[in-house]
Amino acid sequence: MxxxxxxxxxxxxxxxxxxxxxxxxxxxxxxxxxxxxxxxxxxxxxxxxxxxxxxxxxxxxxxxxxxxxxxxxxxxxxxxxxxxxxxxxxxxxxxxxxxxxxxxxxxxxxxxxxxxxxSGYSYFAALPDNANVASPLLSSEKQLIDQLSDRELSILEQLALGKPNKTIAEDMFLSYKTVSTYKTRLIKKLGVNTAVHLRDFARRNHLI
Missing domain, CATH: 3.40.50.2300 (Response regulator)
Known part of the structure; x- marks a missing residue:
């Protein structure tokens, strides 16, 4: 069945x-x-x-x-x-x-x-190569996103939506300190200065 x-x-x-x-x-x-x-x-x-x-x-x-x-x-x-x-x-x-x-x-x-x-087959959309991404900036930013772990990407999305660290920690069953560490790591990895820039980065790349 x-x-x-x-x-x-x-x-x-x-x-x-x-x-x-x-x-x-x-x-x-x-x-x-x-x-x-x-x-x-x-x-x-x-x-x-x-x-x-x-x-x-x-x-x-x-x-x-x-x-x-x-x-x-x-x-x-x-x-x-x-x-x-x-x-x-x-x-x-x-x-x-x-x-x-x-x-x-x-x-x-x-x-x-x-x-x-x-029927035993897969079903995925054909995606453009990095070389065909609209601009060199977005191409390089996609490469940065690809290097994030799944959890880093998930936390980036939630930070970009403006959620406080405490709320993210409660939602993901993490400690406040752990989320804070991820936030600092994301700012460094993505080469941005503040959480506001994280939001701009996420919006520019259609993550939110």
């Missing part, structure tokens, strides 16, 4: 994904709205397919993907997210995802991706 798990914190999005999965003849569909719920549902139900958003409360979707594949390497994972594939698709591929669809696409793309994965 075809079973699936939808992981997204927006009820309307989960409902839309459920309609697509039902049209693809999935009989058992479970839902999770946060990273903390995922592993228990995976262990209990062992779904054949997980449709995973990258923007989740608590640990980000990238960390969920890594844990999920470590726990169940055979599970097929399809990323369905608003995050720019230019910065995230390769990371997800390396972490074990079999497909990546952005929410800006029509739902027909989600249908095609699910069909591909369940």
């Amino acid at each position: 075809k079973s699936a798990l939808i992981v997204d914190d927006h009820p309307v999005v989960r409902a839309a994904i459920r309609v697509v999965l039902e049209a693809e003849r999935f009989k058992v569909i479970h839902e999770a709205s946060s990273a903390g719920e995922v592993m228990a549902l995976i262990r209990e139900h062992a779904p054949k397919l997980v449709v995973l958003d990258l923007k989740l409360p608590g640990h980000g979707g990238l960390e969920v993907l890594t844990r999920l594949k470590a726990n169940d390497p055979q599970c097929k994972v399809l990323i369905f997210t608003s995050q720019d594939p230019l910065h995230y698709q390769d990371r997800c591929l390396r972490a074990g995802a079999m497909g990546y669809v952005t929410k800006t696409n029509q739902l027909q793309q989600l249908h095609k991706a699910i069909q591909a994965l369940m």
Whole structure:
């Protein structure tokens, strides 16, 4: 029996994904709205397919993907997210995802991706080479982003959204000191001067 798990914190999005999965003849569909719920549902139900958003409360979707594949390497994972594939698709591929669809696409793309994965194929968008990125500045900044760890990238996003260190620490189950250390490291790695410049950097590269 075809079973699936939808992981997204927006009820309307989960409902839309459920309609697509039902049209693809999935009989058992479970839902999770946060990273903390995922592993228990995976262990209990062992779904054949997980449709995973990258923007989740608590640990980000990238960390969920890594844990999920470590726990169940055979599970097929399809990323369905608003995050720019230019910065995230390769990371997800390396972490074990079999497909990546952005929410800006029509739902027909989600249908095609699910069909591909369940037939044993992958489903990823063709991305431009660094040499074809719009400007030398953005090309070099993409290289800096590519060198960040998944957790550094997740914290960068949250800092860029203006979240205080304390809030980020609580959301990610980290200490305040750890988040502060990451913030200092990000400022140094990305060659910016302040958290305001971190926000500008993130916005310029479509991370937020």
